[in-house]
Each structure stands twice: as structure tokens, then as C-alpha cells.
Amino acid sequence: MTRTHSSLTELTEEQEAATVTPSDDPAAPRRRWWQARTEASRIWRQPVVVVALLVAGAWLVVAIAAPLLAPFDPLQQSSDVYASPGGDHLFGTDALGRDVLSRVIYGARLSIPLALTIVLCALAFGGLLGLVAGYVRGIIGESIMRLTDLFFAFPQIILAMAVAAAFGPSTLNAVVALVIVSWPIYARVIRGAVLSIRSEDYLNASRMLGVGPVAALRRDVMPNSFGPAVVLATLELGNSMLLLAALSFLGLGPRPPAAEWGAMIALGTNDISRWWVSVFPGLAILTVVMACNIIGDALRDRFDPQSVGGR
Template sequence: MSDTARETVPDDVTPAEPATPGSPVADPAADRLLARRRWPQRLRLARVHSIWRQPAVVVAVGILAVWVVLALLAPVLTADPIAQSPDLYRPPSAAHWFGTDELGRDVFARVVHGARLSLPLAVVIVGCSLAIGGLVGLLAGYLGRAADEILMRLTDLVFAFPQIILAMAVAAVFGPSTRNAVLALVVVSWPIYARVIRSAVLSIRSSDFLASSRLLGVGPWQALRRDVVPNSVGPAVVLATLELGNAVLMLAALSFLGLGPRPPAPEWGAMIAAGSRDLSIWWVSVFPGLAILTVVLAFNIVGDALRDRLDPRYARGLR
């Protein structure tokens, strides 16, 4: 949280009359001043242009942009990913850039079409997990006491199980499918968002500018909407960016174990599983593995850069 957001109201800004919690703001001018002081904190996400000075971030964003373009243009750029041919286990060549698999399917087409499946599903998993975990973290951190105790114990209960084991159990109970794989990963992913958002909310609750808002008569729910939620966006965005790569990995892991999208869907994890049966046909598993590696690494680089930009205290600690 920036130092500007922590500043208290100047001495010359005082309410016209005593205010009580939940009552209207006594001095509109003072409230506008507080709002202006909070706006830089709310708009930190719009001032991340400095990350473009880092070559690694530019390369990472370029890699993600290439994958997005390939995913969007996959039907135009490649052949049918499930079309079979008599050319079985052909190594990479001019006719088949990434070779063919055990059914004669073009591996390049399957890798590119796999991006159309893995990337949107990763966004859905992170979005649903952020919505659930963010709501739990906000309520636990802001309401405190009984709500905090109940919600955090529920979070600890989910944390008690290893992520991949719990995801496997949920997916196995409902059966292997794309929908059930997403459901399983949302179930195991939301607690980390709850923990991070709760920590940010607890820090904001003890800040000077929130105390000043209460003195000016701002109600608790109005303060939650105007102060707490906007100032919690930064940590949530950083975590969501980092977790996009983890979502791709976890989805590939479930598919590798046969608990993800059903064949013949071109999913990267399932392709690696098919190639792992015979390592002499290395191209069947290496190219989807490289796809996962580049996407996850790119998301991690962008997430680290956003963390450095949105958390000045962390950046100063590195120096």
C-alpha cells in the first residue's frame, strides 16, 4: 500500500459537526479531499507502464500474445487436430512440423488447438477461484471475530489436503470431463485467494485513512466499497496472474492422469501422457511439454513484474 494512501486527513479538514458511524458525511469538502487522496491508490493498476522497461516482461508478453493469436487462428492455420492418417509416428518434417502421433494425427495441429482449450479454461478456473476466495477473504477480514474464525477454519480444512490429491479425488468422484476438471481445480484453488485477500483487508482495516473515513461518518459498507475493495485489487491481480500458469499446470496434470478432458480432445497433458508410453517417439510429448513450459514461464514473469510494481515495499526490500 502506498504512503499516499496511508496519510491522515490534514488538521484543517474537520467535520462541521460530530458524526456517528453510518451517518452521512458531515463535510462534503473533506470527503472529496479524502476521495482524491485515495484515487492514486485505486489507479495503481493503470500505472504499470514501467514494467515494459524490463526485456523479460516484453518477451513474456510476446510469448503469450503469440499463443493467443495461434489459438484464435488455429482453424485457419492448422489441419483438423483429430483427423487420422496412415502416417503413424512420423518424426518432424516439412509436411508435419511436429510429427504425427500413434493415430497419424498432426502434433502441431493438436498443440495449437490445445491452446484453445488450456488457455480459456485456465482463465475460467482463476476467475471462479478469485470470485469465491475473494468474497470469503473480504468477509473474513472485514467482519472479523466469528465470521473470520468460521471462514478461515473452512479455508484451513481445504488447505489440509495436497492440491493435486484433492483435485484428483473431486474429479474422480464426478467422472473425467472438462467441466468436472474445472470444478475440481476451483475447489482446490480458492483458499489461497481467501488468505491473500484477508491479509490485505486486515492491513487496510488498521490504516490511518480508513480510520479518518470513519471519523468523517463513512458507514462500514460504504467504506468496504470505496476503500477496502479498491485497495485489495493489487494483490488479487498479482496472485491471479501467477495462478494462471498454475492452472495450466494443474489442468495438464489431471489430463495426464486421465481425469481431464476426454479423448480425442487435444489437451496438452493428455498428449504428454500418450507420448510417455514410448520415449523413442519423443516429439509426441516434447512439443506439448514445451507449450506448457513457455506459457507457465511467461505468466510467472508477468506476475513477478506486476508484484514488483504494485507492491513498492517488496521492490525496496530487493534493493
């Protein structure tokens, strides 16, 4: 895990030397910096990643501009129940005659911010505990880690269901339940990052300069564990959305008639022959989750160039 320069083979050194010009002349480092940027931007130029970024961007636009984009009121019921896709209702209508397209569009307003909230809260909570567990160790660190073990012992969705059911079905409770079940993974990852940074000489060097523990955490530990955290958060964004949808599907999330994707899928399963009722919200979840995962993977490549196959 630790990078030792001496372990680089000469092959990579030469390739490195081939792309990068170390020099005392002031123009050279700038060129090098620029090349480092193109190196990174190459990841963003992969077609899959471009598509993922476009999809994620499109969903953000949809969420923000929902009232402008949606052709109907998502809660407006009509007598036109189970209309097939096409005509007035591009995605058809559901059992209560509500326009599925409009509900999917409004669903973005609900699902995306909720997933973001879950991820940010879990990251803040789990990340803090992970930092402490990694840096202080001893009894405090051990207790935190045993606590995460306890959480890992249960399947996430079962635990989330139990917690949400105990609190009672509501949007807030679903979010709280999901934060409770998803923080341990952040604690784990951040602790691992901190442990590897603990043995880094730059931390030793800065402590030898007389830098205090809080400053060392902020300047040396946090910025260098940021990469894994961002990667994990992006990957978890998709996961949170799936869990949220699952809770809604089970009736433990946002209450009807709120247009939430998971709840919409649940409605559609009543009558599988009316496929459009569940397929379109399903596709919405699928595209968002996949975009998140691809972007997360790309971020991981960006932060850990060693995982990029063939530069």
C-alpha cells in the same frame, strides 16, 4: 507492511525529491504523474518481461486464430503414425497419425480459456470469502479461515484428483475440482490485504465521515486489495494450467480425443522414443506458465514498488 512516511530515510527522500518536483504550480504535478508512469513502465521495459508479454500475446493470437494457423484438423487421424518432426508435419504425428502441431495449436483454445475460467471463478469465490473474513472477523471470519486451513492440509493435486474422480472425468468436473482446490489461497491473500487495510487511517477516516460498511468495502478496501489479487491471479494462471494438464494426464480432465496439452503429454509417455509427441505440448505449457509467472512478478513490482531492487 504499513508505510510510514517518517520512516523513510533521508536518502530516499532526497532521491525522491530528485525525481519529483512538489510544487504549487499546476504543471508540476502533471510532470510528477508522468514520471510515476515512466517509473512503472520501466518494469515493463525489462527484456524478460517484454519477452513474456510477447509470448503471452502470441498464445492468445494462436488460441483465437487456431483454425487459420493449424495446417491440419487436430482430430483427423491418418495412417502416417509417429511421423518424425519435419516435412508435412512440422512437429510430427502421434500414435493415431494426428498432426502434433495442429493439436498443440488447438490445445491453446482449450487450455488457456479453461485456466482463465478456473482462476476467475476461484478469485471471485475466494476473494469474496476473504473480504468477509477480513472485514467482519468474529465467528464468521474464523470459520472461513479454518476451512481454508482444512484445504491447505492436503496437497492440491491429490485433492483435485479426489474431487475430479468423485465427480467423474469431464472437462467441467475438472474445472470445478480445480476451483474447489484453489479458492483458499485467494481467500487467504485477500484476507491478509483486508486486515492490513483495516488498520489504515483512510478507512478509519472514511468510516468517521459516516460511510456505510458496504461502501467502505467497495471504495476503500477492494481497490487497495486489488493489487495483491491481480498478482496472485496471474501467478495462479500458470499453476491452474499445470494442474489441469496433470488432471488430463491422469485421465481426469477433458475426454479424448480433445486436444488438451496435459492429455497429449500423457499419450506421448507411452513411447518415450517418439519424444515429439509429448515434448511439444510440454513446451507449450512451459512457455505459457513461465510467461504468466514473469508477468505476475512484474505486476507485483508494479503494485509494490518497495520490492523493486534499486530504482
